[in-house]
Amino acid sequence: MALTMKRRPVSIADVARTARVSTTTVSRVLNRVPTVDEENRRRVLEAMRTLKYRPNPSAQRLAAGKSNTIGLIIPRYEGIFHSYFALQAIKGIGMAAERLRFDLLLHITDGKTAPTAPAVDGLIFLDVYGCEELVDRALDDGMPAVVLNHYLEDLPVNCVGIDNRTGAERVVDYLAKLGHREIATITGDLKTQAGLDRLDGFIKAMKARQLSVKDEYIRHADFGLPSARQAMEALLKLAHRPTAVFVASDDMALEAINVALAKRVRVPEELSVVGFDDNPVAAQARIALTTVRQPLDEMGRLGMEILLQQIRGKKKTPTKLLLPTALVERQSCRQTWLDPH
Numbered sequence: 001m002a003l004t005m006k007r008r009p010v011s012i013a014d015v016a017r018t019a020r021v022s023t024t025t026v027s028r029v030l031n032r033v034p035t036v037d038e039e040n041r042r043r044v045l046e047a048m049r050t051l052k053y054r055p056n057p058s059a060q061r062l063a064a065g066k067s068n069t070i071g072l073i074i075p076r077y078e079g080i081f082h083s084y085f086a087l088q089a090i091k092g093i094g095m096a097a098e099r100l101r102f103d104l105l106l107h108i109t110d111g112k113t114a115p116t117a118p119a120v121d122g123l124i125f126l127d128v129y130g131c132e133e134l135v136d137r138a139l140d141d142g143m144p145a146v147v148l149n150h151y152l153e154d155l156p157v158n159c160v161g162i163d164n165r166t167g168a169e170r171v172v173d174y175l176a177k178l179g180h181r182e183i184a185t186i187t188g189d190l191k192t193q194a195g196l197d198r199l200d201g202f203i204k205a206m207k208a209r210q211l212s213v214k215d216e217y218i219r220h221a222d223f224g225l226p227s228a229r230q231a232m233e234a235l236l237k238l239a240h241r242p243t244a245v246f247v248a249s250d251d252m253a254l255e256a257i258n259v260a261l262a263k264r265v266r267v268p269e270e271l272s273v274v275g276f277d278d279n280p281v282a283a284q285a286r287i288a289l290t291t292v293r294q295p296l297d298e299m300g301r302l303g304m305e306i307l308l309q310q311i312r313g314k315k316k317t318p319t320k321l322l323l324p325t326a327l328v329e330r331q332s333c334r335q336t337w338l339d340p341h
Contacts, residue, residue, distance in 0.1 A: 010053045018047035030055050069103040070307065071120035075130040076108050084250070084279045085296060089126060089148060092300025100308055109134065117143065122307045124148065129192050144310040146303045150193045151322055158310065160303045160321045164194050164276075167292040167325035168201025169208075171246045171274045174290075174327055176209050179336040180244040180272060184217035186231040186256060188248035195223070198248045198276060217242055221252060228252035232259040241265075243272065243336045250275035250282040250291055257287055257332065272333035288330035295323050 012030075016023045021040050028036050029044040047053070072093060074086065090106075097104050107115055111130045114123065114137070122144035125131050129150070138145040139157060151161035175183050185202045188195030199218070206213045216238060219231035228247065235242060236259070247253035253275030257267050265271050267287050275282055278293035302321060309315045 010051045012053075014051055015044060015047045015053050018051060019043040068101065069105050069120045070097060070304070071105045071107055071115040071123045073114055073123055073125045073131055073134060074106060074108045075127055076110050084277055084281075085149070086126060088296035089300040092297035092302075093124060093304050094300075095297075096301040096304035100304065102304075102308070114138070116141070122146075122311050124303055124307060125150075127192070128152065144307055146307045146310075148299055148303045151320065153320070156318050158303075158306050158318045158320070160299050160306065160319075160323065162194065162294045162296075162299065163322045163324050164197035164294075165201035165204070167276065167294065167327075168198045168246065169205040170325070170327050171276075171292060172202060172205035172209065172211075174329075175244045175246070175272060175274065175333065176211065178244075178272065178333060181211055182217070182240070182242045182244070183211065184214075184219065184235050184242035184245045186219045186221050186228055186235075186245060186247045186252060188252075189222040190220065192223075195248060202246055221248070223249050223252065225251060225255045228255040229259055232256040233263075236260065236263050236265060241271075243270075244274070244333070245271065246274050246276075248276055250277040250279040250289060253289055253291070253332075254282065254285055257285070257289070268332050268334035272336070274333060278328055283330065287332050290330045290333045291328050293326045293328050295325075299323055 012023050012026050016026045019026065019040070021044060025036065025040050026044050029041050072090070094104060105115055105120055107113070109131065111133060114134045123138050123146075125135060125145065125147045127149045128135055128147050135145065135147060135155070135157060139155075146158035146160065148160050149162065150159060152159045172183065183206065185199065187199045190196050190199065203213055217235070219234055221227035221231045228251075232245070232255070235245065245256060247256050253273055257273055260267050260271055260273075267273055273289065275289050275291040276294070278291050282289035282291050306315075306319045
């Protein structure tokens with residue numbers, strides 16, 4: 001049996017020999033440098049067609065000192081690609097990257113590793129939680145970077161966050177206007193800025209309306225369904241149950257509603273529930289969920305655009321944005337019979 005020799009890929013040197021020009025001239029033709037002699041350009045293009053040469057875009061970019069690639073740093077945690085937050089943010093980043101003709105390199109990290117130049121031109125951190133050292137390293141190395149979902153006031157880095165505090169305050173105001181005074185909350189992970197700010201906003205608004213913040217009405221969870229279930233079960237066992245619950249995410253809020261219904265507590269007749277996210281699933285649930293909409297895809301889009309401005313040297317000082325939320329009223333809340341006054 002005859003052995004088939006694998007053909008060597010055509011190189012830029014092969015094109016140069018066939019066209020009787022230097023490799024530098026071929027490179028200048030490939031990069032569309034306007035000062036190349038027209039006869040040399042014609043011979044190079046003809047040689048490329050004859051040899052069926054296909055330029056390597058990655059090699060061209062690296063030769064020019066640019067990769068046209070952005071590293072998207074995603075903190076490693078279970079269920080990351082089932083997360084509505086992550087998928088929406090990645091959608092916004094991805095669509096902006098495609099429009100701006102950049103590639104995305106997804107890098108899931110334990111907080112110790114991240115892509116570096118020349119593989120990427122800049123970094124987008126999906127969150128700073130668990131990636132603090134990597135953000136510091138990027139700043140030390142002069143790597144263009146932007147942090148999403150976290151407002152970093154004191155660190156000289158671009159950031160685009162969500163106004164979680166105001167969103168939580170609006171929930172309390174809404175429930176209070178419905179007559180609720182016994183309002184509980186199921187928190188998110190308080191190691192995250194989102195979880196902490198939503199709790200802070202809740203407490204601030206309760207105190208501003210002179211509503212009692214009871215210790216037993218604050219139940220800590222971690223954005224996971226098991227923790228939401230345990231928190232809701234604990235609230236329903238209280239001798240004096242709340243009439244409304246603000247839950248720090250839609251997924252947890254829907255799980256809390258399932259627990260209540262299983263315990264024969266009617267929603268919203270006996271218990272009003274508000275979530276946070278505006279996950280499409282919330283609108284399609286058996287009891288459509290009142291929630292807080294956060295512009296996650298816009299956050300991703302803006303992050304990508306801000307990063308590109310830094311890469312192109314069009315900005316010298318960090319951009320820091322805090323995006324507004326909006327309350328979305330559906331069927332999971334009802335006016336209580338209690339007189340709010």
